[in-house]
Structure formats: C-alpha cells, structure tokens
Amino acid sequence: MRYSLSIGKIAGISVYLHWTFLILVGWIMLGTLQAGATGIDAMWSLLFLATIFLCITLHEVGHALMARRFGIATRDITLLPIGGLARMEALPEKPKEELLVALAGPAVNLVIALFLFPFVQRIDTNLAMSNIGAANFVPALFGVNIWLALFNLIPAFPMDGGRVFRALLAFRTGYVRATRTAASLGQLLAMVFVFAGFALNPFLIFIGLFIFLGAQAEAGIVETRFALRDHTVKDVLMHEVPTLDDTASMRDAACRLLNSQNKNFLVLHEGQPVGILTRQDIITTLRTHGEKALVRDAIDTKLEYLNPGMPLDKAWSKMQSEHKPMMLVMDEGQIKGAVDEESIEELILIHTARSQHN
Numbered sequence: 001m002r003y004s005l006s007i008g009k010i011a012g013i014s015v016y017l018h019w020t021f022l023i024l025v026g027w028i029m030l031g032t033l034q035a036g037a038t039g040i041d042a043m044w045s046l047l048f049l050a051t052i053f054l055c056i057t058l059h060e061v062g063h064a065l066m067a068r069r070f071g072i073a074t075r076d077i078t079l080l081p082i083g084g085l086a087r088m089e090a091l092p093e094k095p096k097e098e099l100l101v102a103l104a105g106p107a108v109n110l111v112i113a114l115f116l117f118p119f120v121q122r123i124d125t126n127l128a129m130s131n132i133g134a135a136n137f138v139p140a141l142f143g144v145n146i147w148l149a150l151f152n153l154i155p156a157f158p159m160d161g162g163r164v165f166r167a168l169l170a171f172r173t174g175y176v177r178a179t180r181t182a183a184s185l186g187q188l189l190a191m192v193f194v195f196a197g198f199a200l201n202p203f204l205i206f207i208g209l210f211i212f213l214g215a216q217a218e219a220g221i222v223e224t225r226f227a228l229r230d231h232t233v234k235d236v237l238m239h240e241v242p243t244l245d246d247t248a249s250m251r252d253a254a255c256r257l258l259n260s261q262n263k264n265f266l267v268l269h270e271g272q273p274v275g276i277l278t279r280q281d282i283i284t285t286l287r288t289h290g291e292k293a294l295v296r297d298a299i300d301t302k303l304e305y306l307n308p309g310m311p312l313d314k315a316w317s318k319m320q321s322e323h324k325p326m327m328l329v330m331d332e333g334q335i336k337g338a339v340d341e342e343s344i345e346e347l348i349l350i351h352t353a354r355s356q357h358n
Contacts, residue, residue, distance in 0.1 A: 004078055010061050013086075014076040041133065048132040052144055053079050055112055059148065060084040062108035063160075066101045067092065075321065090317065091225075095170040102163035109149040116142040156186030158214030179222040186215030227351040228313040228344070233306045236343040237329055237336065241266045246274055246296035253282050253295055264326040264340050267299045273335065275299030278325050305330045306339060316344055 004016035057077060063086050064074035075087040092098040120139045132140060153161040162182050169178035193208030242262040244253055246269045256265065263279040277299050285298040304327045306315050319327060319341065326340040 007079075010057065010077075011065060013061065013064055013074050015057060016076055016078045018078055018080050020080060044132045044134070044137070048137060048140065051141060053084075055109060055141075055145055055148065056084040058112070059105040059108050059152075060086040062104040063101055064088070066104035070094075070097045070101070072101075087321070089321070090314070091221075093175070095167040095175075098163055098170070099167035102160045102167065105160050106149040106152050109145040109152075113142050113145040113149070116145070154189065154211075155182070156189045156211050156215060157183055157218040159211070162186050162215065162218070176222055176226045179219055183215040183219035186218075187212050190215065223352075224316065224348060225313045227348045228316055229311070231312040231347065232308065233310045233312055233315050233329055233339055234308040235312060236339055236347050237308060238339065238343060239337045241328075241338045243268050244277060244295050245269075246294070246299070248295045249291060250282060250285050250289070250293045250295065250298065251291035253277060254286060254291065257282055263342060266326075266328070266338060267295055269296070273303060273328065275301040275303065276324070276326055300324075303328060307331065308336060312344070312347075315339065319344075 004018045007015050007017050009015065057079065060077045064077070067074060067088055070092060072092060073089045075089060078085045078087070092101050116138055120142045152159050153164065155161040155165040157163070157166075162185075165185065166175075166178045166182040169181055173181075190208045190210075190212035193204045193211060197204030197206075197208060242256070242260065242265050244256065244265045244267050246267050253265070256262070257279060265277045266273055267275045267277050274296070277295055281298045281300070285293050289297070304318070304322055304324050306318070306327050306329050308329055308331050315327070319325070319339075326338055328338050329336045
C-alpha cells in the first residue's frame with residue numbers, strides 16, 4: 001500500500017505502518033494531555049496502543065498462515081487506524097477453506113485472551129486511553145482481544161464474520177449468490193450502525209460507513225472474478241498496441257491522447273519496449289514540467305508480462321496488486337500484444353449484459 005513504512009517481517013510476511021496511523025497517535029497524545037494526564041500516563045496509552053496493534057498484526061498473521069496451508073500467499077500486512085489489512089494473492093475458492101481462513105484471525109485473539117486470563121483479577125470495562133496504567137493494562141488488553149474477536153465475527157463484510165457467513169451459504173448456493181446475500185446483510189447491518197451512531201456514539205457512524213463500503217467492494221470483486229473466470233488473457237489481447245517514442249515531447253503525447261481513444265501507451269527506444277505511459281502520467285508531467293518535457297522522463301520503466309493462456313481473473317488480480325493499467329503479453333519470447341484495464345472492463349460489461357438478458 002502506498003505511503004506506508006516498513007516495520008519488519010512476521011512469519012516471512014512484510015508488515016507496513018500506514019502514514020495515517022501517525023494521526024491516531026497524535027490524537028491519543030493530545031486527548032490524553034488535554035484530559036490532565038501526565039507524560040507517564042501518555043506513554044502508558046501509547047504502549048497500550050502499540051500492544052493492541054501487535055494483537056491486530058497477529059490476527060492478520062493468523063489469516064495469512066491458514067491461507068498458506070491452502071497454497072495462498074500473503075503479499076503483506078498493513079496497519080491502519082481502523083485495524084489491519086492482509087493482502088492475499090488470491091481468495092480461497094472452496095467454502096471450507098474460506099471458513100477456516102476467516103476463523104483463524106478471531107481464533108488468534110481468543111488464544112491471546114486465554115493466555116492473559118490467569119493474570120486478570122477483574123475485567124476493566126473502562127478502556128479510555130487516558131485511564132490506562134500499570135494496574136489495569138493486562139485486564140484492558142484482555143478485554144480488547146475479546147472485543148476484537150467478537151467484533152470481527154459480525155456477519156458483515158469486510159469483517160471475518162461476513163466471510164464466515166458467505167462460506168456457510170456457499171455450501172448450499174453458488175459463490176457469487178452467497179456473496180450477494182452476505183453483502184446485502186452487511187449493508188443492512190451497516191445502516192443499523194449509522195442510525196445507532198446518531199443516537200449513541202458518532203464513532204458508530206464511521207464503523208457503519210466502513211462496513212457498507214467494504215460490503216459493496218467485496219461484492220464487486222467477486223462479480224468481477226466470476227465474469228473473468230472462464231476467460232484467458234488471449235480473449236482480451238490487443239494485437240495493435242499504441243506506442244510512443246521515448247524522445248517524444250509531452251506535447252506530442254498529449255496530442256496522441258486527445259486524437260485517439262487510447263489511455264495507455266507503450267514507450268519504445270529504438271524499437272524496443274522501455275516503459276508504459278498512462279494518461280495520468282501525461283497530465284501530471286504537463287502540470288509539473290510542461291509540454292517540453294520528454295516522454296522518457298515520465299514513464300514507468302518496470303514492465304510486467306502476461307502469458308496468453310493465463311486465466312484472466314489471475315491476470316486482473318496481478319494488474320490490481322501491481323497497480324499496472326497495462327501489461328504486455330509475451331509468448332515464446334515474443335511480444336504478442338498487451339492487455340489494459342479498459343479491455344477487461346469491456347469484457348465485464350458484455351458478460352453482465354448477457355447475464356441480465358438471460
């Protein structure tokens with residue numbers, strides 16, 4: 001994820017801290033000091049926050065290790081103010097696999113709580129950051145892990161409970177239908193959170209919006225994968241790839257952009273591919289360096305290649321994860337063409353139109 005700081009690896013998986021996490025740290029420090037707490041109290045609060053996010057990281061590692069058992073690798077884990085995000089290279093396709101992967105995260109929190117239980121004399125329900133100290137650190141951490149396990153089991157995407165609910169439905173219905181049902185339930189629960197937020201706590205509004213958008217995104221991803229699953233890269237291969245010379249000016253690139261339907265260009269140096277130039281690259285470079293800047297100074301030089309026989313859903317996932325709007329297609333050492341996001345989107349539109357007609 002962009003704008004993230006690498007903080008190490010766990011079980012061979014890179015862990016990143018998103019820059020927005022610093023906003024949460026600053027907010028807690030400011031709130032603690034404004035409440036009249038001392039510097040020592042503020043340090044206890046930060047230590048408690050760090051420990052919570054260690055538990056969240058272990059939660060995501062639980063998902064990742066279970067997914068690894070089924071041959072699914074995890075690219076990385078990113079810590080956000082709202083929790084953790086494990087990016088897997090693929091989603092479990094069998095209901096049993098998804099069920100186990102989804103339950104692995106909450107199970108980690110329950111194991112942590114079980115480990116802490118012997119040291120808990122009383123459960124402290126007051127988890128305000130300004131009240132954390134040596135006396136209630138462990139009981140509060142115990143309570144947080146119980147809360148994390150239960151909260152994540154809410155049957156709504158993007159929480160683990162939504163994936164558990166989908167996996168259970170998928171034993172009887174198709175994966176896509178199960179996703180639609182689970183996403184609809186998630187959005188219904190999200191609206192309950194929003195309305196409750198107006199009456200009880202504004203933070204519930206934020207949680208409701210997060211659930212609503214997450215459920216919508218999950219449904220969209222599955223719909224896309226379903227539309228692409230029976231196709232290969234060859235089905236959307238562009239044999240005629242728009243090109244630009246690396247010595248061309250940004251003015252020339254802008255003219256090509258305006259005079260064609262192309263949004264991405266393959267950049268050549270003496271006839272050989274050296275990079276990709278996107279519409280956004282052209283706009284950004286014109287704004288910062290003007291129209292006399294050269295194409296070679298604005299291109300993405302890290303070229304990625306696909307195989308014509310590669311399943312299209314896997315190619316799409318690769319393009320999404322690598323943030324590549326266009327990738328070249330190579331077969332037997334020769335470039336056969338390219339695939340871009342627009343051609344994939346057109347195939348999805350055609351598939352959707354056909355399914356609605358039928």
